[in-house]
Amino acid sequence: xxxxxxxxxxxxxxxxxxxxxxxxxxxxxxxxxxxxxxxxxxxxxxxxxxxxxxxxxxxxxxxxxxxxxxxxxxxxxxxxxxxxxxxxxxxxxxxxxxxxxxxxxxxxxxxxxxxxxxxxxxxxxxxxxxxxxxxxxxxxxxxxxxxxxxxxxxxxxxxxxxxxxxxxxxxxxxxxxxxxxxxxxxxxxxxx
Amino acid sequence: xxxxxxxxxxxxxxxxxxxxxxxxxxxxxxxxxxxxxxxxxxxxxxxxxxxxxxxxxxxxxxxxxxxxxxxxxxxxxxxxxxxxxxxxxxxxxxxxxxxxxxxxxxxxxxxxxxxxxxxxxxxxxxxxxxxxxxxxxxxxxxxxxxxxxxxxxxxxxxxxxxxxxxxxxxxxxxxxxxxxxxxxxxxxxxxx
Amino acid sequence: xxxxxxxxxxxxxxxxxxxxxxxxxxxxxxxxxxxxxxxxxxxxxxxxxxxxxxxxxxxxxxxxxxxxxxxxxxxxxxxxxxxxxxxxxxxxxxxxxxxxxxxxxxxxxxxxxxxxxxxxxxxxxxxxxxxxxxxxxxxxxxxxxxxxxxxxxxxxxxxxxxxxxxxxxxxxxxxxxxxxxxxxxxxxxxxx
Amino acid sequence: xxxxxxxxxxxxxxxxxxxxxxxxxxxxxxxxxxxxxxxxxxxxxxxxxxxxxxxxxxxxxxxxxxxxxxxxxxxxxxxxxxxxxxxxxxxxxxxxxxxxxxxxxxxxxxxxxxxxxxxxxxxxxxxxxxxxxxxxxxxxxxxxxxxxxxxxxxxxxxxxxxxxxxxxxxxxxxxxxxxxxxxxxxxxxxxx
DNA sequence: AATGAATGAGAGTTCATTCAT
DNA sequence: TATGAATGAACTCTCATTCAT
Numbered sequence: 001x002x003x004x005x006x007x008x009x010x011x012x013x014x015x016x017x018x019x020x021x022x023x024x025x026x027x028x029x030x031x032x033x034x035x036x037x038x039x040x041x042x043x044x045x046x047x048x049x050x051x052x053x054x055x056x057x058x059x060x061x062x063x064x065x066x067x068x069x070x071x072x073x074x075x076x077x078x079x080x081x082x083x084x085x086x087x088x089x090x091x092x093x094x095x096x097x098x099x100x101x102x103x104x105x106x107x108x109x110x111x112x113x114x115x116x117x118x119x120x121x122x123x124x125x126x127x128x129x130x131x132x133x134x135x136x137x138x139x140x141x142x143x144x145x146x147x148x149x150x151x152x153x154x155x156x157x158x159x160x161x162x163x164x165x166x167x168x169x170x171x172x173x174x175x176x177x178x179x180x181x182x183x184x185x186x187x188x189x190x191x192x
Numbered sequence: 193x194x195x196x197x198x199x200x201x202x203x204x205x206x207x208x209x210x211x212x213x214x215x216x217x218x219x220x221x222x223x224x225x226x227x228x229x230x231x232x233x234x235x236x237x238x239x240x241x242x243x244x245x246x247x248x249x250x251x252x253x254x255x256x257x258x259x260x261x262x263x264x265x266x267x268x269x270x271x272x273x274x275x276x277x278x279x280x281x282x283x284x285x286x287x288x289x290x291x292x293x294x295x296x297x298x299x300x301x302x303x304x305x306x307x308x309x310x311x312x313x314x315x316x317x318x319x320x321x322x323x324x325x326x327x328x329x330x331x332x333x334x335x336x337x338x339x340x341x342x343x344x345x346x347x348x349x350x351x352x353x354x355x356x357x358x359x360x361x362x363x364x365x366x367x368x369x370x371x372x373x374x375x376x377x378x379x380x381x382x383x384x
Numbered sequence: 385x386x387x388x389x390x391x392x393x394x395x396x397x398x399x400x401x402x403x404x405x406x407x408x409x410x411x412x413x414x415x416x417x418x419x420x421x422x423x424x425x426x427x428x429x430x431x432x433x434x435x436x437x438x439x440x441x442x443x444x445x446x447x448x449x450x451x452x453x454x455x456x457x458x459x460x461x462x463x464x465x466x467x468x469x470x471x472x473x474x475x476x477x478x479x480x481x482x483x484x485x486x487x488x489x490x491x492x493x494x495x496x497x498x499x500x501x502x503x504x505x506x507x508x509x510x511x512x513x514x515x516x517x518x519x520x521x522x523x524x525x526x527x528x529x530x531x532x533x534x535x536x537x538x539x540x541x542x543x544x545x546x547x548x549x550x551x552x553x554x555x556x557x558x559x560x561x562x563x564x565x566x567x568x569x570x571x572x573x574x575x576x
Numbered sequence: 577x578x579x580x581x582x583x584x585x586x587x588x589x590x591x592x593x594x595x596x597x598x599x600x601x602x603x604x605x606x607x608x609x610x611x612x613x614x615x616x617x618x619x620x621x622x623x624x625x626x627x628x629x630x631x632x633x634x635x636x637x638x639x640x641x642x643x644x645x646x647x648x649x650x651x652x653x654x655x656x657x658x659x660x661x662x663x664x665x666x667x668x669x670x671x672x673x674x675x676x677x678x679x680x681x682x683x684x685x686x687x688x689x690x691x692x693x694x695x696x697x698x699x700x701x702x703x704x705x706x707x708x709x710x711x712x713x714x715x716x717x718x719x720x721x722x723x724x725x726x727x728x729x730x731x732x733x734x735x736x737x738x739x740x741x742x743x744x745x746x747x748x749x750x751x752x753x754x755x756x757x758x759x760x761x762x763x764x765x766x767x768x
Numbered sequence: 769a770a771t772g773a774a775t776g777a778g779a780g781t782t783c784a785t786t787c788a789t
Numbered sequence: 790t791a792t793g794a795a796t797g798a799a800c801t802c803t804c805a806t807t808c809a810t
Contacts, residue, residue: 004794025217029780039796041782050780079382119361126357133382142382150354150370150377157353158346165318165345169311178342185342189381190271190325190334221805222772231771233807242805409601413784414793423792425786434784463766503745510741517766526766534738534754534761541737542730549702549729553695562726569726573765574655574709574718580773605801615775617803626801 008046011036015057020097024054062121065093066128073132079141082132083155083183090156091163091174126152155186200238203228207249212289216246247310254313257285258320265324271333274324275347275375282348283355283366318344347378392430395420399441404481408438446505449477450512457516463525466516467539467567474540475547475558510536539570584622587612591633596673600630638697641669642704649708655717658708659731659759666732667739667750702728731762 014036018027029050033040047053072089076082129152136142162182166172206228210219221242225232239245264281268274321344328334354374358364398420402411413434417424431437456473460466513536520526546566550556590612594603605626609616623629648665652658705728712718738758742748 007794028778040780041796041798042794044781045794045796119357123357123361136382143380146382147370147373147377149357150350150373151382153354153357154346154350154374154377157349157351159349161349161352162342162345165311165315165341169315178339181339181342182346185339185346185381187381187383188335189377189379190328190338190343191379220803225772232805233771234769236806237769412782417793424784425792426790428785429790503741507741507745520766527764530766531754531757531761533741534734534757535766537738537741538730538734538758538761541733541735542726543733544737545733546726546729549695549699549725553699562723565723565726566730569723569730569765571765571767572719573761573763574712574722574727575763583773604799616801617775617777618773620802621773 007038011038011043011046011053012057012060015053016061016097019054019057029053059121061097062125066125068093069125070128073128079136080180080183080187083159083186084179086129086155087159087163087177087179087182088175090159091167091177091179094160094163095167095174126156129155158182158186199228199230203230203235203238203245204249204252207245208253208289211246211249221245250310251313253289254310254317258317260285261317262320265320271328272372272375272379275351275378276371278321278347279351279355279369279371279374280367282351283359283369283371286352286355287359287366318348321347350374350378391420391422395422395427395430395437396441396444399437400445400481403438403441413437443505445481446509450509452477453509454512457512463520464564464567464571467543467570468563470513470539471543471547471561471563471566472559474543475551475561475563478544478547479551479558510540513539542566542570583614587614587619587622587629588633588636591629592637592673595630595633605629635697637673638701642701644669645701646704649704655712656756656759656763659735659762660755662705662731663735663739663753663755663758664751666735667743667753667755670736670739671743671750702732705731734758734762 011032014032015027018032018035022028022031029043030040032053033043036043043053047056069086069089072085073082076085126149130148133142133146133148133151137144137146137148159182163174163177166177167174203224206224207219210224210227214220214223221235222232224245225235228235235245239248261278261281264277265274268277318341322340325334325338325340325343329336329338329340351374355366355369358369359366395416398416399411402416402419406412406415413427414424416437417427420427427437431440453470453473456469457466460469510533514532517526517530517532517535521528521530521532543566547558547561550561551558587608590608591603594608594611598604598607605619606616608629609619612619619629623632645662645665648661649658652661702725706724709718709722709724709727713720713722713724735758739750739753742753743750
């Protein structure tokens with residue numbers, strides 16, 4: 001039956017919502033179950049424990065994020081366009097999934113095994129951006145001496161940092177952010 | 193008496209240690225009290241609640257971070273040197289205070305009032321970097337059309353992201369990171 | 385159909401195994417069902433509840449024990465032989481069914497109605513031994529002034545106590561126990 | 577302060593009462609706390625877990641039983657008197673502490689470590705009776721070829737078995753039991 | 769001012785039982 | 790008839806907080 005897998009997804013989605021709103025520890029299994037429209041015990045039919053559920057939720061989110069990120073990257077015609085789209089996509093995702101992002105970015109508050117698993121997940125996303133950089137170098141759009149690893153960190157970190165600030169500090173909506181500005185800044189750097 | 197304020201600081205330092213090691217929820221008041229060498233009840237003479245203590249600890253950490261960051265910035269003779277020093281300082285700080293950093297960066301897992309307070313704290317740090325940018329523009333070291341706010345986000349976010357990856361994913365020590373590389377990358381950008 | 389009764393027995397046997405290994409509360413219906421090779425819900429087609437199942441399992445065990453005990457008693461040619469065989473049989477049974485024995489001996493942890501039912505079961509076993517005593521008195525093998533009830537208690541209690549000690553404390557196998565010794569001790573008493 | 581140890585004892589006494597009435601698993605920490613007149617959490621200030629509490633309760637009971645048994649044994653002028661007193665003492669103790677007795681006798685439903693600890697406890701009681709036997713042999717009151725270990729098992733097992741039957745099956749009070757009869761039976765055995 | 773014993777609300781988790789299939 | 794997914798009551802245990810000393 002597909003239903004079994006579908007209900008797993010339902011619970012994962014409920015978990016994303018509740019974890020994102022209440023934080024890792026603030027979230028309760030009861031709340032997640034209620035959100036999923038099922039009984040508390042049912043959660044344990046699908047996930048071994050709260051920790052496992054959280055873990056799998058982050059992995060699921062990471063995969064989802066990556067799945068959606070890749071076409072976004074491919075969509076842009078040039079590097080500026082690509083960075084602008086990434087920033088936009090990132091801001092929209094962030095708006096809904098702050099907690100998951102924290103986890104993906106830092107492995108915060110997780111057991112050692114969970115953290116390493118998550119960093120692996122995150123590194124896949126980083127890899128996707130690094131690949132984009134390498135293609136840009138090959139097409140001569142980017143300077144040859146750019147270090148893809150460092151560049152990917154600047155791109156993801158810069159976009160993240162700016163989006164956080166504008167959304168949570170200045171109260172901007174995800175689409176009010178100056179995506180063009182951050183994209184240009186990353187491309188041109190600070191000096192002349 | 194100064195003693196009162198000194199003991200407050202003692203508790204805050206103990207809180208930094210315990211929160212950083214055990215996470216927000218994993219930390220217990222009892223452990224913090226033991227670390228500070230006082231009784232459990234005494235903590236409540238100085239802080240209203242665990243939440244308050246956490247809040248004030250993050251503010252304290254933010255102020256400390258800023259206090260130490262400013263001379264670091266002033267120390268560098270040119271912009272490349274400044275950015276290199278910031279990255280180095282950041283990595284060292286991060287190594288010891290992952291949890292606090294998460295809070296500073298995102299206001300994670302905090303009440304709305306706490307979050308806004310923290311973002312204000314964070315924006316002070318951002319301001320310091322923006323000021324550095326503005327000075328760089330005035331001295332013609334940086335391009336005139338650089339947006340200081342975006343630049344500060346790229347600098348802090350990029351440094352953060354890269355440090356996280358190298359320290360927690362690749363197991364680097366804070367001083368093994370290529371601080372020069374990230375500084376150059378931020379300055380020169382990706383194109384040309 | 386006989387099949388119905390046969391499946392009942394299958395479940396009872398599975399219950400004996402699981403209850404004996406995991407204890408009354410440690411045993412789960414799911415485990416018993418798996419042991420019996422059926423679905424969890426099916427157990428409830430044959431037994432009203434876990435308590436009922438446990439109850440009936442003990443009765444079944446009591447009957448089985450008695451069914452096997454009687455020929456053992458009849459097998460011995462004289463009283464010493466009989467007691468030796470009882471001790472041997474008891475030790476073997478005990479090795480596999482500690483929990484059931486506790487219940488049979490004491491009605492431990494059971495509801496009042498269950499306990500009285502079990503004690504009745506146990507008294508049947510005691511009766512069988514008492515009958516053996518009476519026969520011994522009639523054949524002049526035993527002293528005329530022996531109280532059969534007390535004697536049966538001494539025999540079953542003494543054998544039980546000794547077997548428990550040697551098997552669970554000293555790690556003896558059921559056949560390494562000095563069955564001859566305990567049989568003689570019960571026959572000859574302590575004085576003279 | 578003595579108060580700390582005293583409260584421990586209070587909790588142990590409450591545990592004896594509740595465990596004896598409700599069984600190991602039927603007993604709840606909340607009920608024990610209520611019985612002791614304290615809060616639920618307080619129990620955990622004195623005992624690590626429910627299992628630990630149960631364990632320590634059984635040890636405490638074993639020690640108490642032994643402490644009281646020894647003077648009872650010494651009190652009797654001859655072996656018949658001693659056995660009669662033991663039976664009487666046993667029946668009274670049993671009336672109040674059925675569960676503890678089961679544990680002492682068999683280590684029922686306990687973890688391996690707990691069981692071995694308990695069997696050690698029980699063997700101390702057995703030792704006390706064995707010592708009594710040895711003294712009896714030395715004073716020529718008992719036959720020289722009596723095996724003290726087997727004899728102790730017969731005495732404790734026989735007394736236990738008989739007391740259980742009369743109290744729980746026939747509804748006797750502890751003092752209505754024919755203690756003299758069981759004592760004589762154990763001494764004189766069945767033959768002759 | 770400082771303490772730590774006492775507390776109890778609230779969490780994660782288990783599992784006997786039900787019931788739609 | 791047989792099933793096992795779903796359930797939720799009830800459990801153990803944690804720990805922020807209180808308050809008498």
